[in-house]
Amino acid sequence: MNINPEKHLDMYYQMVLIRRMEERAAELYQQGKIGGFLHLYIGQEAVSTGLIGARLPQDRVITAYRDHGVAVNCGLPVNAILAELLGKATGVSKGRGGSMHMADTSRNFWGGHAIVGSHLPLAAGLALGDQYANKDAVTICMFGDGATNIGYFHEALNLSKVWKLPLLWVCENNQYGMGTTVEHASAVSEIRQKAEGYGIPNERVDGMDIIAVYDASSKAIERVRSGEGPYLLEIMTYRFRGHSMGDPERYREQAEIKKWQEQDPIGIYHSYLLGKKIASSDELTGIEKRAEEDVKAAEAFAQTSPEPTPEELFMDIYVD
């Protein structure tokens, strides 16, 4: 796939922006400014950046609770993401959703969903909506490896094939569901094999290499758009941090984490951009600085934003 230099630099910016934002979020959590659960996307940035980088504006994105990075890639301002994490009225979900429940329909981001696997049938419905209305939109549904063990996954995949829905299923295989490895929880070690059972074409992709993710995603999205029905990508990745904040991480060795950190997706992209002479080292440093400043500014916005008023507790319970 041909990616123009501007697009490359934008994707690099997005990956660094996610990294800086998540690092800052971790600090804010430790200071007690963010409550509840906080599932960081650090280590997995190439997955959603490459994937969503390949979508068209009409394509919908829906994911699980590990959603801050996905939100950035969908074009949500970091202002509104950090404000949501701080529970402010200016947050994407007006401070009601928190880390796990972010959405912005104006940017075709259909949420962050916190019950494992529960959003997969919803994705089938989103795709049905587009199919019904004869729109050439694709629904991109992201979920974890652990989510493929719950019934929702199987019902939704089956339905998507039976109805030939315009759906791209994307499993982010970070090799753990909380502390449980894929080997311990899944009957097949390659998640993509589960798609075989439903006659859904599929492939496995290296999720530390954004170019590989972007290429595979572009092809898959176009294929689904052509009306052939669903497709499944299994994107191999690794989360560098705990499942959520405060994870004792008794289930994996430091050495394993180290090994994966050596394949940092941002580092890999950095080398690629230099190697292909797409950008100079100074340019990339400039982008990194910009991302850092943008996160700072966003945090200032979030910190100074107002809390929701008490009346807001009772808003949006019903439409009618």
Add this chain to the structure above:
Amino acid sequence: MARLTMREAISQALWEEMERDSSVFILGEEVGVWGGTYAVTKGFYDHFGAGRVKDTPISESAIVGAAIGAAMTGLRPVAELMTINFAFSAMDHIVNQAAKLHYMFGGQFVLPLVIRTVSGGGRQLGATHSQTPDVVFAHFPGLKVVAPGTPEDAKGLLKAAIRSNDPIMFIEHATMYQVRGEVPEEDYSIPIGVSKIQRQGKDVTIVSYSKGLELSMKAAEELARDGVEAEVIDLRTLRPLDMGPVIESFKKTNRAVIVEEGWKSFGVGAEVSTRIYEDAFDYVDAPIKRVAQKEVPLPYNRNLEQMALPQVPDILAAVKEVLNG
């Protein structure tokens, strides 16, 4: 007596029952290597092994369904659902299977099954992860629902639940694992379906359970400073519901406040107050008041969440109203 946390008391009950009876085993998400997401089963995996402390995939319906099947063969599974919010993913197995199989097949199937799970809000987890839907499960005949409010009761009731031959939902509260209390050293169990007077008083009856008990006891202390002696009754079990001590207390105080963390509509307060009206109408001196969660899905924002949850001042206000009523 030892002073234990709720976590320690529950953990001890599980440990001792597993030591006592080899047919008792645990299954659930992250119960083994991780040690339980609330650290209740920490150390179990190393001691009892993977065969009796079974980590499962994220498959709530299979966890409960397989536990039911295993129970039907005579084993005594303790299935753990990480939180009660995920019990909705296992609802068919809880409601259509666990609650019905013994009755529907003429008593042939016996299900010595415990489903341990964790209820409650107050931790800024947002609407999907903060519910206290205990009453939902109490709706179904055939299922028993236990929800302790003290470490002593937690240990004794969990032991009774594991020894029982009926399917039992055992509901712990997410913000009570650090609560401390006296727990007997010797082996003991507490019968399921018996309410308990946790504090004696003569002026007003406060009925509650689980987290609501903690709040009610605090409220009772404050009331005592103003010279009001509240009698606090802990239901401990929602089904079967033991109204005996409640009615007895009400006949003495003639005034009642019912406290629960879940939503008010169709809740514990609705059930208990109706039963008081049915069984002790002549003793009513003031309309019974209910303290419960505001009728909204719980928000993430800390202030809003706290506003929505029942608090001690809400109980004090309700008590004042029934005293003046």
